[in-house]
Amino acid sequence: MTDTEIRSEIARAFDEARTQNPLAPSITNTVTQDFVANAQLAVGGAAAMMYLPDECEDIAKLAPAFYVNMGTAMPFYAETLPRAAKACHELQKPWVLDPVGIGMSELRTKILLQLKDFKPTIIRGNASEIIALAKLWSLIDTDGGQVRGVESTEKVSAAKVSAVALAKFTGGAVAVSGEEDLITDGEEIVMCTGGSDFFTKITGSGCALGGVMAVYAAVASPLIAALTATTVFNLAGSKAVADAHGPASFKVHFLDNLYNLTATEVSEKFRAVESLFESMFNFGVVAFPHAD
Amino acid sequence: MTDTEIRSEIARAFDEARTQNPLAPSITNTVTQDFVANAQLAVGGAAAMMYLPDECEDIAKLAPAFYVNMGTAMPFYAETLPRAAKACHELQKPWVLDPVGIGMSELRTKILLQLKDFKPTIIRGNASEIIALAKLWSLIDTDGGQVRGVESTEKVSAAKVSAVALAKFTGGAVAVSGEEDLITDGEEIVMCTGGSDFFTKITGSGCALGGVMAVYAAVASPLIAALTATTVFNLAGSKAVADAHGPASFKVHFLDNLYNLTATEVSEKFRAVESLFESMFNFGVVAFPHAD
């Protein structure tokens, strides 16, 4: 895709979410459910959180997209997550996986090994999580390469090989969040910048981003859904800084800005760096502009 | 009751909640617990959320009112909800039921069928949920009438028959939330308008409304409790719009306004439409003013 095509697709996804109000139900951690739901509503989607295996499976069958965030895993997740993911996979519904907490317990490992078969449409995580998942699913060489252990301080770039490997395996997209965001569908790699340091000073910005990716996945391809969510987050985040007096007012302004963004505004931001965009494109790395 | 009597009762309930600080414990969904609790505190009540069957039963026995919101049902709800509701019923304590998610799973259906025996003092839901509950409890003719299936887009008016049937069965009140709010005790039907579209752009306004109804149910009749909660929500919501730049700042201003309302302010709003109020009263339908 050319940069113009990507920008056009992002604008379309942005508008479709506002028009269609897609429901993107979640199994997501209890800490940040409020933030996830309000972010999904702010971009035009609809939210529903639940825990029971049968109703997660049933709503996964009904809704156009689904979000699984493993944050605060509870005992019954052993049955709930695989059933919901299987339902999505069998019906070719897009679903987003945030493997937060990977490696913390045998239950998580067991669940994540099962989820491999149900190929998440989008995988979102920080660099360490993405590397850990690629290793767990035996998609990268665990004895060599750049990857040594899982560090939460791992830089986004360190997860490039893992992200591409995961995307090639699933046929979907992978988003690595950090100071810069790396998004790939296994072929193209797009780097997004922008946002705000305040994202690291509030809890749940990554969770909310995953939830919003699920909203866009209901109306766009995996790559475009991941790019659109990342772009609106970075843009709303950088705009929110102006009025923020600290992390709590940043969060309020961020959600307000997320709600008030326009498709035009998002597109214009991209036009500003067209040249950089195109020149880097030849190397398979596209730098999205800093949304100042 | 005349409109003057209703207004007087609402003012009394409003003040009593501030004076008595009634505890209205909740079994409520994990997504919106923070919002429910803060709304309960803002109107003068006290909040406590819990999950364990024995302590839900025990606190239901101690507290003057109780709130059950079925949002994010967990496996242990099968025991927790019936025990808490039974305790309320046996001790004639008011309790509020929000049957959100009705029909989503066998567990919910099983629990809701059990709850029928414990006649919730106030039932609050959207039109679809109220219709679904009336059907589940075999209180309306499922083969005929205006009701065909359960649509979340069902208009409030479509739930009128179901709401009245439920209220007649329980001997309490039923509140149907939507663009307008319909509140009935099975005899009178009161329509409330006002509020803000932002209520649909933030998660949990319905849950918070139910929690606040439980606070007022500790100090007023079911009908007056439902009316008072609906009125303060609509008034605080419409006032919050002025300073809101989006859904997140709306929520902050809404809770601040909820905290700062006065009984006089609430009463005055009603006086403004006295004539409409009385003329419609003859038809059993009372339109409360738009709290602009």
Added chain:
Amino acid sequence: MTDTEIRSEIARAFDEARTQNPLAPSITNTVTQDFVANAQLAVGGAAAMMYLPDECEDIAKLAPAFYVNMGTAMPFYAETLPRAAKACHELQKPWVLDPVGIGMSELRTKILLQLKDFKPTIIRGNASEIIALAKLWSLIDTDGGQVRGVESTEKVSAAKVSAVALAKFTGGAVAVSGEEDLITDGEEIVMCTGGSDFFTKITGSGCALGGVMAVYAAVASPLIAALTATTVFNLAGSKAVADAHGPASFKVHFLDNLYNLTATEVSEKFRAVESLFESMFNFGVVAFPHAD
């Protein structure tokens, strides 16, 4: 310790938390997790909430401090809490206990009796909870003295004997929250004032305080950690009042202020009442200034 030493230690703990970003994972109630996590982040710490027994135990072993708040106990807490607390105790990691809900169920009583062996480094609660815990652990005479039953309206001063008894038993610190805050390590008793009435109008300020104590416990002694957390809460709370229009905007301003505090500002507040500080010190009771 002299007042100058205490002030110096508080400033050091304040700065160390910002520099080291200590992770203080929590098992904490679902109502206020967002508030707890955001407060921990605001003072420079890192947050993680979880429920599963094995991963709570594992992260307790890895992290420099841990927070246990019993608020919304769930069935699996029976295994989770003792395992996490035991891990902390065996590795001499500081952990903070908030025994909220003490006495509400057999499960809680059973868990709290087990936790006695793992001597929490800091215990934080309101007066009633502290008295109840001292009784449950047989540290005070339940038939005599000032203590008769557990009232949630109990004044902080009523919990003095219990707090000292608990601190002597654990070898750590105990913080009794209320209009004034009493903090003791079993030898010295320090009274802190300040804050805002709004703390009682929002849900979770006590929970967030406990979570922040855990952050400071990773970098300071139990007494200093409890004092530092209490002081920054009172100072940020009293500063937030100026711009608050109600409880919701108070909470936003409180977290913003918590984030923006400086070590100097905290120290200067103490200098202002040095004389009072020193004169009362002889009686073992130190009054910290009202952070107006």
